[in-house]
Amino acid sequence: MNAAPTKLAEANILHADLDAFYAAVEQRDRPELRGRAMAVGGGVILSASYEARARGVRTAMNIRQAKQLCPEIISVTPRIDAYSQASKEVFEIFNDTTPLVEPISIDEAFLDVSGLGRLVGTPEVVATQLRTRVAEEVGLPISVGVARTKFLAKVASGVCKPDGLLVVEPEGELAFLHPLPVRALWGVGKVTSEKLAAKGITTVGEVAAMGNGNLESIVGRAMGGQLSSLAHNRDPRRVVTGKRRSSIGSQRALGQRHRTFDELEAILLELVDRVCKRLRDGDRVGRTVSLRFRFGDFTRDTRSHTLAAATSSTATFLDAARTLLVARRDEIVERKLTLLGFTVANLSPADAVQQALPFDDRGSPQLDQAVDALRDRFGSDSIGRATLLGQSTGFAVPMLPDPGEPPR
């Protein structure tokens, strides 16, 4: 232990992040894929093994492109259930390590391990044990960054990937942070990094050296304040448990072929149905519906509407969503819609709004239950279900395209 002039708090926030998660699950379950360049995804790559990444293959890349870079690449169909199960097992280990776990996504979380010192050991020891357990009990590689702040812990896990562990000691924080490219800062993507580059700013250290006024004039007030704080490693956010999603949505890429408006309505119905089922399964209700559009020229657009009160009724949401869709009918046909998304936001727990509502919720809980039961029994997509729903709402449902057809 060094006798530092000022004793800094210990680095005790962990950022744990599974490596190439979907691809790693496949390599675990199919030994013939180990050590090979492989990727998970149908038309587009969701996750690529490190062997494939070494050849330049990236997430969101088209499979054809990937094959040009790496002709021997093996692509496998996603098995979302297997990934959910693996995630559950990993989070059980997280929760077993400390009660202070903040999930970020299916494959990463923050853990606050302060106070475990006497019981288990230093954060480094805790992190090492965590990595060993995930490897032995779930069979997956995981990288862990350890630091005093969330931001730095996350940067650290990114730097030590794959299958690494990196502790950023309090004394070495700025020396670690300042040489990194601005993209390392949370909230800096393509647009912001280009704006900064235009002013000659490319590293975190250069951001830290800038005056606040100057920074804000480039990236805006809120972003400026945030970037300045992060660049000086000021990040007071604590690890928070029990957070809930604030919106639930579903979307569908439509491909290049022409879609009739009837087809779009049918797809919208499926999206609404899927989202509402998830809403009800989570015992939640929502008030704001929005539709997301993407057109042939890749411009995007949204339209939203807020109901007088929250609901989880498929028919009510379908009504609102259809109204938004119909309002843009001509434009949608003309500009060639390539993606349709439906999201419900403004969520609250279902039991918070059981009073009689002074608005016309024309949904039927009985119907919703019946439809959910069918779905649980027969799987996620069925024409019969859609037809049933259509009849009950008086909304004529055209024949749906075969949902089982794999994307080409």
Added chain:
DNA sequence: TCTGGGGTCCTAGGACCC
């Protein structure tokens, strides 16, 4: 690089209220 699907947060203007 010719493009998936799930999300979060921020901004700005308008409506409305006090």
Added chain:
DNA sequence: TCTGGGGTCCTAGGACCC
């Protein structure tokens, strides 16, 4: 009649993250 300042909600859109 003209007018200030502050707050909240809603909508649309942009950027970003995994």
